[in-house]
Amino acid sequence: MIRSDQQILLDGETSGAIPRTETSREKHDVPAMVLRGLHKSFERQIVLDGVDLTVKRGETLAMLGRSGTGKSVLLKLIIGLQRPDSGSIRIHDQEITRLDLEALNAIRKTMGFLFQHAALYDSLSVEQNIAFPLKRHTKMTASERGDRVKQLLSSVGMERDLGKMPSDISGGMQKRVGLARALALEPAILLLDEPTAGLDPITSGEINELILKLQEEHDMASIVVTHDLQSAKTIADRIALLHEGQVLIEGSFEDLEKSDNEFVSEFMKRDS
Amino acid sequence: MRRPFEGQELTRQFDEIGSKSLPLVALAGAAIGFVLALESRSSLVHFGAQSMLPAALVYSIIHETGPIVTGLVVSGRVGAGIGAELGSMKVTEQIDAIEASGVNPYKFLAFTRILACILVLPLLTIAADFCGVFFGWIAENLAEPVSFQRFINQGFAGATFKDFLAPTFRTVVFGLIIGLIGCFQGMRTKGGTAGVGLSATSAVVLSSLFVILADVILVKIILVFFS
Numbered sequence: 006m007i008r009s010d011q012q013i014l015l016d017g018e019t020s021g022a023i024p025r026t027e028t029s030r031e032k033h034d035v036p037a038m039v040l041r042g043l044h045k046s047f048e049r050q051i052v053l054d055g056v057d058l059t060v061k062r063g064e065t066l067a068m069l070g071r072s073g074t075g076k077s078v079l080l081k082l083i084i085g086l087q088r089p090d091s092g093s094i095r096i097h098d099q100e101i102t103r104l105d106l107e108a109l110n111a112i113r114k115t116m117g118f119l120f121q122h123a124a125l126y127d128s129l130s131v132e133q134n135i136a137f138p139l140k141r142h143t144k145m146t147a148s149e150r151g152d153r154v155k156q157l158l159s160s161v162g163m164e165r166d167l168g169k170m171p172s173d174i175s176g177g178m179q180k181r182v183g184l185a186r187a188l189a190l191e192p193a194i195l196l197l198d199e200p201t202a203g204l205d206p207i208t209s210g211e212i213n214e215l216i217l218k219l220q221e222e223h224d225m226a227s228i229v230v231t232h233d234l235q236s237a238k239t240i241a242d243r244i245a246l247l248h249e250g251q252v253l254i255e256g257s258f259e260d261l262e263k264s265d266n267e268f269v270s271e272f273m274k275r276d277s
Numbered sequence: 278m279r280r281p282f283e284g285q286e287l288t289r290q291f292d293e294i295g296s297k298s299l300p301l302v303a304l305a306g307a308a309i310g311f312v313l314a315l316e317s318r319s320s321l322v323h324f325g326a327q328s329m330l331p332a333a334l335v336y337s338i339i340h341e342t343g344p345i346v347t348g349l350v351v352s353g354r355v356g357a358g359i360g361a362e363l364g365s366m367k368v369t370e371q372i373d374a375i376e377a378s379g380v381n382p383y384k385f386l387a388f389t390r391i392l393a394c395i396l397v398l399p400l401l402t403i404a405a406d407f408c409g410v411f412f413g414w415i416a417e418n419l420a421e422p423v424s425f426q427r428f429i430n431q432g433f434a435g436a437t438f439k440d441f442l443a444p445t446f447r448t449v450v451f452g453l454i455i456g457l458i459g460c461f462q463g464m465r466t467k468g469g470t471a472g473v474g475l476s477a478t479s480a481v482v483l484s485s486l487f488v489i490l491a492d493v494i495l496v497k498i499i500l501v502f503f504s
Contacts, residue, residue: 110381
């Protein structure tokens with residue numbers, strides 16, 4: 006039986022899977038993440054105060070803002086590590102704020118997350134770190150898993166460090182391994198929390214190039230939280246600036262540079 | 278109980294909690310057995326009952342000294358280890374990373390550690406008991422030569438299966454307490470490295486405290502139901 010694209014799209018909505026048959030233009034019009042009216046506070050401190058954002062499939066959004074404005078919190082809300090006080094988060098057109106753990110885990114499998122300090126499991130080797138999600142969420146045999154791990158490590162330029170422990174590699178290498186682990190399940194959404202923080206300019210540049218290359222290869226919707234304006238300019242299709250719990254401005258790098266808003270111009274001037 | 282059963286992590290925990298605790302537990306059991314034999318001998322000689330020494334030693338080691346010493350030694354070593362390891366994983370976002378990858382961290386981290394504690398404690402207690410009895414015999418042998426076989430025969434003369442069952446049940450409960458408290462304290466760690474230290478300390482203090490309390494309660498329950 007021949008099914009229409011619409012039917013496939015609907016099936017994808019109900020199962021949480023990603024429909025793969027649309028044309029390129031249609032595909033990039035489909036929102037991968039839609040956030041509406043997100044509020045989050047910790048005790049009396051309001052961190053997010055009505056955040057609205059949409060990220061389409063294949064699009065990279067850089068999230069800028071001062072320290073402590075809730076950028077990392079926003080990523081943790083999207084992947085369900087924290088729950089919003091109110092508001093809506095739709096991933097692949099499925100509301101995730103009210104899902105039980107099992108359904109949420111099914112959504113999480115379609116997302117990759119690179120933590121600020123990579124968060125590699127320090128009792129596991131580089132190889133075991135990357136194999137961790139594969140072992141639990143795929144039916145791959147040990148040899149297929151081994152091949153996939155080698156392929157992922159090769160894509161981040163770490164194929165020689167398979168047996169090393171996380172404590173034996175540098176911060177930049179840990180970020181690369183973290184990135185490979187985030188990509189292990191071929192996610193449709195990639196969330197990167199300060200991928201270049203604490204790295205020297207050369208390593209930062211390498212990580213940026215790597216992210217660009219991987220985005221071209223995997224065509225994911227990505228949110229990149231960063232303080233690095235140069236990095237945002239290099240890897241993002243669109244930039245959002247978070248200020249006082251809300252998205253103050255959203256647009257291209259040039260839009261932000263041209264903005265008349267006092268805070269935006271101050272932010273762009275200081276950072277550059 | 279769904280796949281994967283985390284066999285690799287469980288094996289690692291058997292090694293961490295079991296094999297690596299064995300030398301300390303064996304040494305503690307040996308010291309207790311040796312000292313107990315020396316101390317008991319002088320008292321029993323005073324009453325002319327030194328022939329009761331093997332039975333008294335075996336009874337006290339198997340019933341009380343072996344389980345409680347093992348429980349307290351493992352509380353210190355393993356409780357601190359679990360609290361610090363999970364605490365460190367918490368503050369470095371490793372537990373968040375496990376959760377973000379769609380894996381239940383309680384199953385992967387807590388369940389494996391608690392199960393390992395439950396299964397390993399009785400085995401460690403047997404090792405502590407054996408070392409205690411053996412070094413008790415050495416202490417007795419220094420004062421009055423007696424063959425090991427005769428010492429054992431005298432020691433276990435009145436022992437029944439029930440004498441082993443109740444202490445084993447107690448050590449299973451000790452294992453549950455140590456594993457639960459270590460994991461609970463570790464996974465609720467806050468506040469960076471200072472928080473990790475606090476979790477390790479509180480895991481040791483609370484698990485030791487609850488092992489002692491459980492010992493008191495369980496001895497009473499066992500006396501009611503098994504005697």
